[in-house]
Amino acid sequence: MFSTVIEQIVNGIVTGSVYAIVAVGMTMIFGVLRAINFAHGEYYMLGTFGAWFAVDYLGLSYEASIIVGVLSTIIVAYVVGRLVMQRMVGAPAEAGVLATLGIALVLQNTVILVFGGGYKFFSGGYIEPLSVLGFSLAAQRILILVVCLLVFIGLELMVTYSRMGKSMRAVSQNVECCEVVGIDVPKVVLHTFILGAALAALSGVLTAPVNVSVYGGMGELITFKTLPIIIMGGLGNVRGTFFAAMILGIAESLVATYVGLQFRDTVGFATLILMLMWRPYGLFSTQARF
Amino acid sequence: MKHTLSRRALCISTAILSLAVTVPGLSGLALAADGTIKLGIVAPMSGPNARYGAFSMRGAELAVKEINDAGGVDGQKIELYSADSQGTPVEGVSATRRLIDEDEVDYVIGDVSSSVTLAMQPVAEDAEVLLLNAASSNPRITYAAGVGGFKWTYRNYPTDENRAFVVAKYAAEQRGFTKFAVLSVDSDYGRSAIEFTKKYLPEFKGEILTEDYYKEGEVDFRSVLAKIRDSGAQAILMYGLADTTPIVARQMVELGLAGKVTLVGNGEFNTEKTINSAPTALEGAVEAAAWLPAWDSPESKAFVEKFTTTYDEAPNNHAYVHWDTVRLLAQAIHEAGGNDREKVREALSKIKYKSPVGEVTFDDHNQARLPMILLQIENGKPAIKGAYTAEIQYPAQ
Numbered sequence: 001m002f003s004t005v006i007e008q009i010v011n012g013i014v015t016g017s018v019y020a021i022v023a024v025g026m027t028m029i030f031g032v033l034r035a036i037n038f039a040h041g042e043y044y045m046l047g048t049f050g051a052w053f054a055v056d057y058l059g060l061s062y063e064a065s066i067i068v069g070v071l072s073t074i075i076v077a078y079v080v081g082r083l084v085m086q087r088m089v090g091a092p093a094e095a096g097v098l099a100t101l102g103i104a105l106v107l108q109n110t111v112i113l114v115f116g117g118g119y120k121f122f123s124g125g126y127i128e129p130l131s132v133l134g135f136s137l138a139a140q141r142i143l144i145l146v147v148c149l150l151v152f153i154g155l156e157l158m159v160t161y162s163r164m165g166k167s168m169r170a171v172s173q174n175v176e177c178c179e180v181v182g183i184d185v186p187k188v189v190l191h192t193f194i195l196g197a198a199l200a201a202l203s204g205v206l207t208a209p210v211n212v213s214v215y216g217g218m219g220e221l222i223t224f225k226t227l228p229i230i231i232m233g234g235l236g237n238v239r240g241t242f243f244a245a246m247i248l249g250i251a252e253s254l255v256a257t258y259v260g261l262q263f264r265d266t267v268g269f270a271t272l273i274l275m276l277m278w279r280p281y282g283l284f285s286t287q288a289r290f
Numbered sequence: 291m292k293h294t295l296s297r298r299a300l301c302i303s304t305a306i307l308s309l310a311v312t313v314p315g316l317s318g319l320a321l322a323a324d325g326t327i328k329l330g331i332v333a334p335m336s337g338p339n340a341r342y343g344a345f346s347m348r349g350a351e352l353a354v355k356e357i358n359d360a361g362g363v364d365g366q367k368i369e370l371y372s373a374d375s376q377g378t379p380v381e382g383v384s385a386t387r388r389l390i391d392e393d394e395v396d397y398v399i400g401d402v403s404s405s406v407t408l409a410m411q412p413v414a415e416d417a418e419v420l421l422l423n424a425a426s427s428n429p430r431i432t433y434a435a436g437v438g439g440f441k442w443t444y445r446n447y448p449t450d451e452n453r454a455f456v457v458a459k460y461a462a463e464q465r466g467f468t469k470f471a472v473l474s475v476d477s478d479y480g481r482s483a484i485e486f487t488k489k490y491l492p493e494f495k496g497e498i499l500t501e502d503y504y505k506e507g508e509v510d511f512r513s514v515l516a517k518i519r520d521s522g523a524q525a526i527l528m529y530g531l532a533d534t535t536p537i538v539a540r541q542m543v544e545l546g547l548a549g550k551v552t553l554v555g556n557g558e559f560n561t562e563k564t565i566n567s568a569p570t571a572l573e574g575a576v577e578a579a580a581w582l583p584a585w586d587s588p589e590s591k592a593f594v595e596k597f598t599t600t601y602d603e604a605p606n607n608h609a610y611v612h613w614d615t616v617r618l619l620a621q622a623i624h625e626a627g628g629n630d631r632e633k634v635r636e637a638l639s640k641i642k643y644k645s646p647v648g649e650v651t652f653d654d655h656n657q658a659r660l661p662m663i664l665l666q667i668e669n670g671k672p673a674i675k676g677a678y679t680a681e682i683q684y685p686a687q
Binding site (some may be wrong): 003007008011015046112116119121127129136137138178203210211212213215216218221253254256260261263266 | 320336338340341344446473476501502503504505507509510511512513515516517520534536537540541543544545548563567601
C-alpha cells in the first residue's frame with residue numbers, strides 16, 4: 001500500500017516534469033507580454049513532429065532528432081515572434097488571446113494538411129525499463145526528470161545573472177522604464193518567446209518515446225493542462241511553476257489510481273477554478289515575476 | 291515605414307496560409323452527373339480516430355471502383371462523397387446534414403464511433419435518407435431501429451453484446467481467467483461493452499476487480515496499470531481504440547505486466563504494427579473482431595490482396611466492413627430495381643446477401659445477423675479460434 005503511494009508519487013513527478021518544462025516557457029512569455037500564449041501546446045506538437053520526421057523520414061537517430069525537433073520549432077517561433085508576438089507589446093489583452101488562438105489553429109491545421117490527421121507512431125527513444133528504488137521505469141522517464149532539473153537550474157541562473165535574463169525581469173515589471181533606460185523591448189520579447197517555444201518543443205521530443213503516438217491535435221490538451229499550472233505557480237514565476245507542475249502531476253497520478261482514470265483531466269480544471277476563486281495570484285504569493 | 295512593410299508581409303502570409311487551407315477542400319467538389327447513385331460516407335477523417343476514417347474511406351472507394359468498373363449497378367454509376375465527423379457527435383451531425391442538404395446524397399454510410407452514429411440516426415430519419423452503418427457496435431443503435439423506431443437505420447456490423455458474450459465465454463472457459471480489470475475507452479462503445487460483459491460474466495464465475503475508463507487522447511497509463519498489477523487481475527478487459535493499444539502495451543512492458551496480465555477485448559490487437567510495438571505484452575491477447583485479414587475465404591483473401599496492391603498497406607477491419615457494406619448496398623439497389631430509397635429500404639429488409647463471412651440477413655430491428663470472429667495472438671501472429679453468432683435478445687418495448 002505504502003509503496004504504491006510512493007510509486008504513484010514518482011509517476012506524478014515524471015508527469016509533472018513534462019508539464020513544468022512546457023509551463024515555464026508559457027509563464028515567462030506571459031511575464032514579458034502580459035498575454036497567455038494559447039498556441040503554446042502547438043510548439044510542443046511541432047517539436048514532436050520535427051523529431052518524428054527526422055526519425056521516420058530522414059532515418060536519423062533519436063539524439064539527432066531532438067536537435068531537429070527543437071531547431072525546426074525555433075525557426076517557426078522566430079517567424080511567429082517577428083510577425084506577431086513583437087506586436088503584442090503594449091497591445092490590449094484581447095489582441096494576445098485572438099492572435100495566439102489564431103496561430104494555434106494555423107499551426108495545427110498546417111501540420112494536419114502536410115502529414116495527415118492520423119496518429120503517427122514514434123519509434124525512437126530509450127524505452128527499455130530500468131529498476132529504480134524497486135520501481136520499474138523506462139530510462140526515457142529518468143532522462144525527462146534530469147532534463148527538467150537542468151532546465152530549471154539553468155533558467156534560475158539565467159534570470160539572476162545574465163543580461164538577457166535581467167532584461168526579461170525588467171520588461172515584465174515595467175515596459176516604459178525599460179524603454180527609457182535603453183532596453184530593446186521587442187528584442188527581449190522575441191528572445192523570451194523563442195526560448196519558451198524551444199522549451200515546449202524539447203518537452204515534446206522528450207515525451208514522444210513514452211507517449212508513442214504523435215498527431216496534429218496533441219498540443220491542445222497540453223495548453224489546457226498548462227493553464228492551471230501557471231496560475232498556481234503565480235503568473236510569470238519560474239520557481240512557482242516548477243512546484244505547481246509537480247503538484248498537478250502528483251495529484252493527477254493519485255486521482256487516476258484511487259478515483260479512476262476517467263477523472264484525471266478533471267484535476268487540472270478543478271484546480272484552475274479553485275485557484276481563480278481563492279488565490280488568483282498563485283500559491284506562492286510573492287509578487288516577483290521571475 | 292518598416293512597420294507597413296512587415297504588416298504587408300503578415301497579410302500576404304496569412305492569405306497564402308488561408309489559400310492552403312481552402313484548396314484541398316476545392317478538390318473535393320465533384321459535379322454530379324445525371325443518373326448516378328450518390329453515396330455519402332461519414333467517417334472520422336481527422337482527430338484521434340482518423341486512422342479508422344482513412345481505412346473506411348479506402349474500403350468504400352475500392353468497392354465503388356470495383357462496382358463502377360464492372361458497369362455500375364444496372365448501368366448506374368456510384369458517386370462517392372465524404373464528410374469528416376472528427377469522431378465527435380456534433381461534427382458527425384453537421385457532416386451528415388452537409389451530405390444530405392448540399393451534396394443531396396440518397397444513402398449515407400457512417401460513422402465508425404457509436405456515439406456519432408447514435409447522433410446521426412434522427413438526422414437521417416428526418417430526411418428519409420438511408421443510414422447504413424458499417425462499423426459501430428453499440429447495441430442501442432439497433433435497439434432503436436426498425437420496429438424499435440428509426441425506420442431508415444440499418445446496421446451491417448455485429449454488436450458489443452455479441453462481442454462481450456463471446457469474449458467473456460472464451461476468456462473464462464478456454465483460458466481459465468476469473469479475475470478481470472477493466473480498462474476501456476470512455477465512450478458509448480467502451481462503456482456498453484463493459485456493461486454487457488458484466489451481464490454475462492457471473493455465468494462464467496468471473497469478477498471485475500478494478501474499473502477504469504480512459505479519455506480519447508490519453509497517453510499516461512502508468513498509474514492505472516500499477517493499480518491493475520497490484521490488484522492481482524489475470525486479464526485486462528479492454529474495449530479500446532486502435533491508436534491507444536500500442537501506448538498501453540508499451541507501458542505494460544515498462545511496468546513489468548507483459549506476459550503476466552493478458553489483454554482481452556477489442557482494439558486492433560492483431561495488426562502487425564500493434565504487435566510490433568510491444569510483442570511481449572500482446573502475446574496471448576484475445577480479441578473478438580468482425581473481420582480480420584487472415585479470415586479464410588476466397589473473396590476475403592482477394593479483397594486483402596487488391597487493397598494491399600492499391601494502397602500499399604494491408605486493410606483493417608474498418609476497410610473491410612465499408613467495402614462489404616457498399617457491396618451490400620449495391621445489391622439492395624439492384625434488387626429494388628433502381629435508385630429509389632423507399633424500395634431500397636424494403637429490399638434491404640428482405641435481402642439475402644452473401645458476404646465473405648457468411649450469408650447476411652436483417653432482423654426486425656434492421657440489425658444484420660453476423661458472426662464475431664475470435665482470435666488469439668500466438669507467436670506474434672493472430673490465430674483464429676472460431677466464429678460465433680448469437681441472436682440478440684431485444685429488451686421488451
